[in-house]
Amino acid sequence: MSMPIASHAFSLPSLPKYSNEGNHETANMALIFDRYKDRLATLPKEKGWITENLYMYQGFWHQSSRRISVETVMALQSTFKAHPTDIYLATLPKSGTTWLKALVFALVNRNRYKDDRFSTHPLLVSSPHNCLPFIETEIFRNTPTYVDSHSPRLFATHIPYTSLPQSILESGCRLVYLCRNPKDVLVSMFHFANKLRDKSRGLLTFEETFELFSKGIMPTGPYWDHVKGYHKASLEHPGKVLFLTYEDMKIDTVNNVKRLARYLGYPITEEEEAEGAVEGIVKLCSFENLSEVNKHGNLREDIPNDAFFREGKVGDWTNHLTDEMSSILDEITKEKFYGLDITWNNPIC
Numbered sequence: 001m002s003m004p005i006a007s008h009a010f011s012l013p014s015l016p017k018y019s020n021e022g023n024h025e026t027a028n029m030a031l032i033f034d035r036y037k038d039r040l041a042t043l044p045k046e047k048g049w050i051t052e053n054l055y056m057y058q059g060f061w062h063q064s065s066r067r068i069s070v071e072t073v074m075a076l077q078s079t080f081k082a083h084p085t086d087i088y089l090a091t092l093p094k095s096g097t098t099w100l101k102a103l104v105f106a107l108v109n110r111n112r113y114k115d116d117r118f119s120t121h122p123l124l125v126s127s128p129h130n131c132l133p134f135i136e137t138e139i140f141r142n143t144p145t146y147v148d149s150h151s152p153r154l155f156a157t158h159i160p161y162t163s164l165p166q167s168i169l170e171s172g173c174r175l176v177y178l179c180r181n182p183k184d185v186l187v188s189m190f191h192f193a194n195k196l197r198d199k200s201r202g203l204l205t206f207e208e209t210f211e212l213f214s215k216g217i218m219p220t221g222p223y224w225d226h227v228k229g230y231h232k233a234s235l236e237h238p239g240k241v242l243f244l245t246y247e248d249m250k251i252d253t254v255n256n257v258k259r260l261a262r263y264l265g266y267p268i269t270e271e272e273e274a275e276g277a278v279e280g281i282v283k284l285c286s287f288e289n290l291s292e293v294n295k296h297g298n299l300r301e302d303i304p305n306d307a308f309f310r311e312g313k314v315g316d317w318t319n320h321l322t323d324e325m326s327s328i329l330d331e332i333t334k335e336k337f338y339g340l341d342i343t344w345n346n347p348i349c
């Protein structure tokens, strides 16, 4: 299956478009933020990267008054209902969420687009964030993204494992965690935050963000605790939680995509193998293709589609961190991950 040249409009009634619900979403957000404002006032707070403050809830730092926020986590914890057939993609921001969303969406839905050799594929015209929603944004919708008969439902989340809604933990559904080396997460988040911050607050310096990151202060951080939570879950429930790294995915995308397909229950058949289906999906979801498709437009009012695509490389941290910064993060990582088999297949690290 080779990559098509042209892209066409598509319509998928059961898939989300963030702008569809407009006023409903805004009204629902206001209601939810108001419901939790007293609780928010009791939480420890720290300086934020994009928003003014981060709030500590259940051991992790969260933004507030945003779609992905502490209020959303609280609301999801009390209302979200998982289905046993759901698939959840969990990440710390900037660990390759957009890429994983594209790959899983393309894998699970591949039979819908194979006849026209992917030429009408949604990923050729739309952001992976429109194709596969965060549960954090689902809570504000009046119309659920998926109709009841749609199975499996595909969702992403940045929520730490220990704060996931109980129904996800109890439903027995599958979960994929994508982890990225901390130095590249820091660098990626630094650039993303400066793109999205309110300009009146000025730009963050790299030194400032390094300080915050080292202390564990970043949206849904500490980095190390987030990774450890899902890593532990993957050891305890190997059939239910798959732990992948961005670096492994980069080094051998084809074999890791096959592994992902097997784990999700959508294994690549011999016929598909012969047709080059995996290579087609890998190309469709490549940084080069997705960054081109998402060069223009906004995901929502305040987030341009291109904010999710920068370098897409392993090891860009070498262009940002001093030797001293690098050693400090190595030390913290060594201590926090002591006794755990968490490594990044990267000759630079």
Ligand SMILES: Nc1ncnc2c1ncn2[C@@H]1O[C@H](COP(=O)(O)OS(=O)(=O)O)[C@@H](OP(=O)(O)O)[C@H]1O
Residues within 6 Å of the ligand: 091, 092, 093, 094, 095, 096, 097, 098, 099, 184, 187, 188, 189, 191, 285, 286, 287, 288, 290, 308, 309, 310, 311, 312, 313, 316
């Ligand atoms: N297709 C593909 N392949 C490889 N890498 C990709 C891809 N798409 C996005 N990226 C890179 O992932 C980084 C963005 O992270 P996330 O997608 O996790 O961001 S977010 O959490 O959804 O906000 C960000 O990394 P940096 O380039 O290091 O900043 C993106 O460039």
